[in-house]
Amino acid sequence: MKNLRPRAQRRDRTETKRFFIISPGAERDGVIVLAGPEFHHCTRVCRVRAGETVSLIDGRGGRYEARLDRIGDGEAVFTVISRSSIEEPLPVDMAIGVIKAPRFELAVEKCTELGARTLIPFTSARCVWRKGARDDEAKLERIRRKVIASCKQSGQSFFPEIDPVSSFDELTERFSSYRAVFLADQDGVRASTPSRAPREGPVLGIVGPEGGLSPEERGILIARGAVAVSLGLYRLRTETAAICLLYRLASEVSSASSA
Numbered sequence: 001m002k003n004l005r006p007r008a009q010r011r012d013r014t015e016t017k018r019f020f021i022i023s024p025g026a027e028r029d030g031v032i033v034l035a036g037p038e039f040h041h042c043t044r045v046c047r048v049r050a051g052e053t054v055s056l057i058d059g060r061g062g063r064y065e066a067r068l069d070r071i072g073d074g075e076a077v078f079t080v081i082s083r084s085s086i087e088e089p090l091p092v093d094m095a096i097g098v099i100k101a102p103r104f105e106l107a108v109e110k111c112t113e114l115g116a117r118t119l120i121p122f123t124s125a126r127c128v129w130r131k132g133a134r135d136d137e138a139k140l141e142r143i144r145r146k147v148i149a150s151c152k153q154s155g156q157s158f159f160p161e162i163d164p165v166s167s168f169d170e171l172t173e174r175f176s177s178y179r180a181v182f183l184a185d186q187d188g189v190r191a192s193t194p195s196r197a198p199r200e201g202p203v204l205g206i207v208g209p210e211g212g213l214s215p216e217e218r219g220i221l222i223a224r225g226a227v228a229v230s231l232g233l234y235r236l237r238t239e240t241a242a243i244c245l246l247y248r249l250a251s252e253v254s255s256a257s258s259a
Helices: 034-046 102-115 134-155 168-173 215-223 240-259
Strands: 020-021 029-036 055-057 062-071 077-084 090-099 118-122 180-189 201-206 226-227
Touching: 020 118, 020 134, 029 034, 029 134, 034 077, 062 102, 090 102, 102 118, 102 134, 102 240, 118 134, 118 168, 118 215, 168 215, 180 215, 180 240, 201 240
Parallel strands: 020 055, 090 118, 090 201, 180 201, 180 226
Antiparallel strands: 029 077, 055 062, 062 077
């Protein structure tokens, strides 16, 4: 008996926007050549074909709409259709207490999608962190790869900077470079938006590790000028708090800058 099930419709390949990574300054006379892992991802994994259009991002604010002209031996040649650029990312940095790797990477992924300018891992009294320069660098390299993957998924034109792991004391020494600092804290103010977010200048959001900051650390941060901000009635995991605080700060800063 003939199979009467309808044949699945072929997915329209133009429906989903696809992003690939290039180096800053990769454009030459309206042409961009994609090679290496990005070439493989483009032509072998995503199966982009000649004549199709993709977006290319350089991690420094540049985005190119480009048409694939030809696929050569280990390279794909694109013609640039249009270019746009963002001069600066939103001036919002996030300091996140170090937690277990899978959850920390989730925080990095979502903070990247939301447009964090810089991500600052830090240690405190309740952090569990195996110290060692070699181990630290391996973890940071994994986080940087997560940033790139998140930008490719979301289309973020800027790669956030990933700072080396800071101590709690080193974190507090950075306060002077910010117009305002906000600490995710269940006992903080419950305003719908951080009322002291500035109209100009960078801001810093801080989220503690598993188990939170110690009372002494909380007191030090507030004494140094951090504003404790509640994210709701319930205790949130570190990665959830980082997402919520960054969204609030980014929304406030974006609204202030456009006012």
